[in-house]
Amino acid sequence: MTSESTVPAFDLIGKRYDESFVERDVQLAEGAWLIQQLPPGARVLDLGCGSGLPSAKQLLDAGVEVVGTDESAVMIELARQQAPGGRYLHQDLRDFDDLGEFDAMVAFFALLMLPRMDIPELLAKCRTRLRGPKLLLLSMVHGDFDFFPVSFLGAQTNVSAYPPEKLREVVTDAGYDVLDLREVEAEAEPGRIEVQIYLRAKARD
Template sequence: MSEGFLETGFDDDGTGTEGARPDREGQAEAFDAIGDRYDEAFPAKEGQLAAGAWLIGALPGGSRVLDLGCGTGLPSARQLVDAGCEVVGVDLSRGMIDLARKYVPDATFHRRDIAGLTPGGPDGLGRFDAVAAFFSLLMLPRAEIPVVLHEVHDLLVPGGLFALSMVEADVDYFTIPFLGHTIRVTGYLREDLRKVIEEAEFEVVEESSYTYAPAISDVPPEEQLFLHCRRRD
């Protein structure tokens, strides 16, 4: 897989446009093949549901929320829609987007790279009261994560909320086997993650962690970090 990164765009009907990142496409193809097995391998998502509940409790009814790297739409897009939020989800995996549209028909889903999103312009998504990024930034190399965090900052309204989760690990785009496929992942130690978030002009208002054991044997237990953040203006 190439490690060169180019600008990526996708039409709303899910067709790719010129300039897709080949490395990211390889990641997406793995998740296309994994499909529903992802939710089977990670059936209980206590920390993710708690983070969604924090957003719901802090937001007024009808708030606009971006699910960044939405996967199948379960549980977060559905949780937010059920609470009355207007949810927009983005994911690079065509298979995941198809499942999300099936499972959460009241949300809007786009096949897009999670990097390079903007509020304005012809491909802009507008602004959001909150952004959720549950285990999606770990699919990026470290060099890109601060850039994407600043993009998230720009997508939020002043004082907007940001719920983020990562796996605690000191790795940068490290190749691992995952559900019968190969993907690359990035992690931070918790103090390093907090520093990266704060440098992107977010206030960390709450932090928690969970030791999570997936339901299948070929994915080892992991320490999951959850940060509840607010945009600093």
């Protein structure tokens, strides 16, 4: 029998993520900005797409082709239900070698699920799969720790975080020009406020 410690945290969280995630205004605003930058017929990879809400659905509603990946089978099934029309794959977000090229990639609160040592390599890999506007949107939680154990909505997991200027440095060193970086306070779950970082970047040629 599989123990909870070996089950992806978001398999355990499931639908409660959408029910408990209180503030998503900034994430939606970032998605709206991205849609304005994309050419007709654009293709976007949503790394750590979760339940498909809000980003995959927002992009699909705008006529964008969306491929979403997530390590949680439960979240992938939710995405298929809640954001129909996308292609959703149950796999590690670092594994997208066979998915082709994309005009943009988004990773909203996804990279924080990785050890810090894996993040620069993943960002560099993303850059090699970008075409056209070559845009990257990502969000992280403000902090300074590496794969630290936390409890989120009652599930145990490990997360990494950077201070804003360190995150800018990591993204720049991976081959991107940072277009915008913002810190916002948001209620991540009922009664808990956290500082979040939203970053826009363009891959260098």
